Amino acid sequence: MELAGKIALITGAGSGLGLATARAFAREGATVMINDIRPEAAHAAAAEIGPKHRGTGGDVSKEAEVAKMVDETLKAFGRIDILVNNAGVPDSFVPTVDQPLSHWQRLIDIHLTGTYLVSKTVAPGMIARKSGVMINLNSIAGVIGLPVRTAYSAAKAGIGMMTRVLACEWGPHQVRVNAIAPGYIMTPLTQGLIDAGRIDPMRIRRRTPMGKLGVPEDIAEAMVFLASDRAKFITGITVPVDGGYCSWGAPSDAFPDEMMQAD
Numbered sequence: 448m449e450l451a452g453k454i455a456l457i458t459g460a461g462s463g464l465g466l467a468t469a470r471a472f473a474r475e476g477a478t479v480m481i482n483d484i485r486p487e488a489a490h491a492a493a494a495e496i497g498p499k500h501r502g503t504g505g506d507v508s509k510e511a512e513v514a515k516m517v518d519e520t521l522k523a524f525g526r527i528d529i530l531v532n533n534a535g536v537p538d539s540f541v542p543t544v545d546q547p548l549s550h551w552q553r554l555i556d557i558h559l560t561g562t563y564l565v566s567k568t569v570a571p572g573m574i575a576r577k578s579g580v581m582i583n584l585n586s587i588a589g590v591i592g593l594p595v596r597t598a599y600s601a602a603k604a605g606i607g608m609m610t611r612v613l614a615c616e617w618g619p620h621q622v623r624v625n626a627i628a629p630g631y632i633m634t635p636l637t638q639g640l641i642d643a644g645r646i647d648p649m650r651i652r653r654r655t656p657m658g659k660l661g662v663p664e665d666i667a668e669a670m671v672f673l674a675s676d677r678a679k680f681i682t683g684i685t686v687p688v689d690g691g692y693c694s695w696g697a698p699s700d701a702f703p704d705e706m707m708q709a710d
């Protein structure tokens with residue numbers, strides 16, 4: 448058990464990557480507080496994982512709601528050892544010139560401001576105990592340029608830099624801050640984009656050296672590693688978990704057609 452006795456708060460964990468991470472943390476012995484803006488999803492996820500885990504509602508972009516969810520976690524479990532800033536929503540894929548400002552603001556609020564708010568609310572306890580781990584959700588969109596994902600990409604790149612800044616600021620207090628940049632992972636968010644015709648899974652497979660989309664457990668296992676003491680001298684980095692997507696730079700397909708046919 449890599450996380451025995453640890454207390455984790457995971458935002459947006461009623462679904463997708465957050466839920467897979469909650470399951471993996473529970474398997475490794477952690478007790479998990481599952482936050483989601485959909486409280487019923489948070490409670491259902493906690494119940495599914497086991498009786499010692501809890502769910503809480505709350506919007507990560509609202510300061511008062513963040514204070515409440517952190518307070519609730521501290522009242523229930525006494526401390527927070529691991530924070531995963533996972534809550535997020537996809538971009539609209541509308542051309543930048545046609546986007547209303549409110550769209551930009553919403554994406555920045557949820558991803559960038561949300562990560563900032565939850566981190567700064569959880570940090571004082573970690574700093575006081577001289578121990579803690581934070582893991583943020585970056586994205587391949589925060590590392591390389593993807594058209595029409597203006598706000599999402601800017602927010603994720605901002606999260607990448609905030610990860611470094613906070614790692615530097617809180618390193619002296621032994622609080623580690625890292626990020627994971629998932630590639631295309633099959634979650635409800637990704638399925639929604641496929642269903643809406645915004646992304647094409649076959650094109651993604653061609654563009655990915657490993658020739659497939661990831662599964663939520665691929666992210667969850669990287670989370671377990673970064674949260675565990677095996678990563679105790681790792682801070683300030685963004686780990687790509689993308690099947691090689693961000694490494695590919697050649698003008699041809701990354702996954703050969705004949706291998707795709709053979710699958």
Ligand SMILES: NC(=O)c1ccc[n+]([C@@H]2O[C@H](COP(=O)([O-])OP(=O)(O)OC[C@H]3O[C@@H](n4cnc5c(N)ncnc54)[C@H](O)[C@@H]3O)[C@@H](O)[C@H]2O)c1
Pocket residue numbers: 458459460461462463464465482483484485488505506507508533534535536557561584585586587628629630631632633634635636637
């Ligand atoms: N799935 C991918 O391929 C992929 C790739 C790169 C990055 N990401 C990032 O990973 C994270 C999780 O994505 P996912 O694919 O699991 O999505 P998902 O839609 O399956 O889950 C996201 C969860 O966040 C919750 N949420 C949304 N806004 C919230 C808010 N303001 N406060 C609290 N909870 C909120 C939703 O209700 C949902 O349950 C996101 O930050 C996303 O940007 C996902």
